[in-house]
Amino acid sequence: MAEYTLQAEPPLAGTEMEIAGVRLWAPADLALVSLALPLGGEAAAEQAVKDAYGLDFPEIGRSALAGDGTRLIRLAPDLAFALFIHATPDAERVVAERLKGAVYTTDQTDVWVALALSGPNTRRALERICPIDLHPEVFGVGHAARTVMEHLGVLILRTGEDDYLLLSASSSAKSFLHAVEVSLRNIA
Numbered sequence: 001m002a003e004y005t006l007q008a009e010p011p012l013a014g015t016e017m018e019i020a021g022v023r024l025w026a027p028a029d030l031a032l033v034s035l036a037l038p039l040g041g042e043a044a045a046e047q048a049v050k051d052a053y054g055l056d057f058p059e060i061g062r063s064a065l066a067g068d069g070t071r072l073i074r075l076a077p078d079l080a081f082a083l084f085i086h087a088t089p090d091a092e093r094v095v096a097e098r099l100k101g102a103v104y105t106t107d108q109t110d111v112w113v114a115l116a117l118s119g120p121n122t123r124r125a126l127e128r129i130c131p132i133d134l135h136p137e138v139f140g141v142g143h144a145a146r147t148v149m150e151h152l153g154v155l156i157l158r159t160g161e162d163d164y165l166l167l168s169a170s171s172s173a174k175s176f177l178h179a180v181e182v183s184l185r186n187i188a
């Protein structure tokens with residue numbers, strides 16, 4: 001009988017292209033851990049985040065980049081994500097240890113897929129499929145929002161002047177990539 005070895009691989013691993021002056025790629029080794037603040041323990045949770053990452057919890061709809069490269073993304077009064085480079089499947093444990101039990105943590109890495117876009121036409125391409133106002137005066141660097149792109153739920157982050165990170169359900173990764181790629185081709 002043949003022996004098989006299965007190897008876990010992100011759904012868009014190896015994706016990288018340039019279209020219309022925009023670089024589109026699937027970042028490797030991204031880990032995503034949800035942070036839920038316990039009812040009545042919000043102050044302790046916020047202090048734990050400050051102690052662990054050296055920054056205040058961002059406002060709702062904003063993200064902040066810690067010195068170690070972890071991006072904290074605030075989604076609701078009691079919910080945030082920690083996004084960071086981490087190759088091994090123990091991201092939740094790493095975050096939980098840093099926060100010393102003050103926050104409920106859940107690994108979300110396999111639930112989401114990420115696409116990064118960078119280049120001067122990025123906003124132009126995203127505006128074709130994103131119903132929120134991405135004008136720099138409205139959606140600045142560090143802003144984050146949940147939205148829909150081509151019927152798919154997306155978390156969009158503006159990480160630089162012409163840089164965005166998009167997160168969507170890994171179960172529809174190919175459709176997500178197709179939607180973004182077609183929008184880029186339509187502005188080319």
